[in-house]
Amino acid sequence: MIRSRSLAAVTALGVTALALAGCVARTDVASGDALEVSSTDTSCDVSASAATSGTLAFDVTNSSSQISEFYLLAEDGLRIVGEVENIAPGASRTLTVVAQPGDYFTLCKPGMVGEGVGRAGFSVTGDAVAATGDDSEQKQQAVDLYAAFVKDQVEQLVPAVDEFVAAYETGDDETARTLFPTTRAFYERIEPVAESLGDLDPRIDYREVDAVAEGLDWTGFHRIEKDLWVPAQDALNADGETPAWQDWQPSTPEERAAFGDQLVADVATLNEYVHSDEFTTALTDQGIAGISNGAIGLLDEVATGKITGEEDWWSGTDLWDFAANVEGSKMAFSLVEDFAVAQGDEGKALADEIDAGYAELDEALAAHGSLADGFVNYRELTDDDKRQLTDLINALAEPLSKLTSTILE
Numbered sequence: 001m002i003r004s005r006s007l008a009a010v011t012a013l014g015v016t017a018l019a020l021a022g023c024v025a026r027t028d029v030a031s032g033d034a035l036e037v038s039s040t041d042t043s044c045d046v047s048a049s050a051a052t053s054g055t056l057a058f059d060v061t062n063s064s065s066q067i068s069e070f071y072l073l074a075e076d077g078l079r080i081v082g083e084v085e086n087i088a089p090g091a092s093r094t095l096t097v098v099a100q101p102g103d104y105f106t107l108c109k110p111g112m113v114g115e116g117v118g119r120a121g122f123s124v125t126g127d128a129v130a131a132t133g134d135d136s137e138q139k140q141q142a143v144d145l146y147a148a149f150v151k152d153q154v155e156q157l158v159p160a161v162d163e164f165v166a167a168y169e170t171g172d173d174e175t176a177r178t179l180f181p182t183t184r185a186f187y188e189r190i191e192p193v194a195e196s197l198g199d200l201d202p203r204i205d206y207r208e209v210d211a212v213a214e215g216l217d218w219t220g221f222h223r224i225e226k227d228l229w230v231p232a233q234d235a236l237n238a239d240g241e242t243p244a245w246q247d248w249q250p251s252t253p254e255e256r257a258a259f260g261d262q263l264v265a266d267v268a269t270l271n272e273y274v275h276s277d278e279f280t281t282a283l284t285d286q287g288i289a290g291i292s293n294g295a296i297g298l299l300d301e302v303a304t305g306k307i308t309g310e311e312d313w314w315s316g317t318d319l320w321d322f323a324a325n326v327e328g329s330k331m332a333f334s335l336v337e338d339f340a341v342a343q344g345d346e347g348k349a350l351a352d353e354i355d356a357g358y359a360e361l362d363e364a365l366a367a368h369g370s371l372a373d374g375f376v377n378y379r380e381l382t383d384d385d386k387r388q389l390t391d392l393i394n395a396l397a398e399p400l401s402k403l404t405s406t407i408l409e
Helices: 135-169 173-189 191-195 200-205 208-214 221-228 253-274 277-306 318-341 345-366 383-400 403-407
Strands: 021-026 035-039 044-046 050-052 054-062 068-073 080-087 092-099 102-108 117-125
Touching (some): 035 068, 035 102, 044 102, 054 068, 068 092, 080 092, 080 135, 135 173, 135 253, 135 277, 135 318, 173 221, 191 200, 191 253, 200 208, 200 221, 208 221, 221 253, 253 277, 277 318, 277 383, 277 403, 318 345, 318 383, 318 403, 345 383, 345 403
Parallel strands (some): 021 080, 050 117
Antiparallel strands (some): 021 092, 035 044, 054 092, 068 102, 102 117
């Protein structure tokens, strides 16, 4: 497929349902009952591991040698409920959240890169807290939380790509093959952000057939993929017609270094963008409609690329991309779900139908593996397996297509 790279695709996926919490990073919150957080290079110590629902303040002191961040994550360890960033060494900032009952995780990220340190469970007990603030505040909160999620995913993508490229460039193909699908998951969750930046997504993630069709130099993940999974003599390219070995030569060490270094540089460019004012402005301009449209767009990515087995043509790791796209789409929906429910019985019925569709799709995917433990090679799926996944995607796409118009009513 030839991917669209419209600006509307920027706000692609969300990070948590508004029912979980409201948050605002502040420096002037009264700290009498605040939870104390100590962020170091190797730890993230919180003064308590439990609290009662309501307004919570986390006073974060950065004792590390680097600029740091503090996160409150939802029970799945992926969705962000609240975060405070850019805490300079020796400085303190406060994260204030309206926390609903549930299980969470706390986490610090010295250097604002990687998966962070000191991840620990945090529980909130008590009664549910009514949402406060006007509609515009709630919508801006959704945008802010989405921005935090994107930054977190790209910050984890950066070191993952570094490790993957290092294995590829040194000829450790076995390690590189293992890292290929897990590294791509970070990118697949936030792919529409790169798609909005001109030729950045083509450089990072175009398949060979896409690059040829647009007359572009073929680089990025899939160029490296073809080196790691040398095509069989009888294999065809993704166009289904051209022999895979036609005019194909494995990359030399020098070429590997060039392809690897280019991928590292392009991901660094993506990281710079998501930490820029330009990114913040783009998200704000698109608002919750952009997030909702992103949920739809990510499911379309599955329907037009992953379900056909064309995305990871050489490796057969399409189900990793499939699952990451679905995660992104589901989180985008969770972020705007409350706005649909607020429209009355029809909105609630639509939200319930979408929820059920995601649950059925998750269950079907789980029969073939998981992002944590790995999936079967796509070529091991039977025609019935593929038909089931296709039917579930189509069934979910129908109500999801009504989401944007519903939340804007």
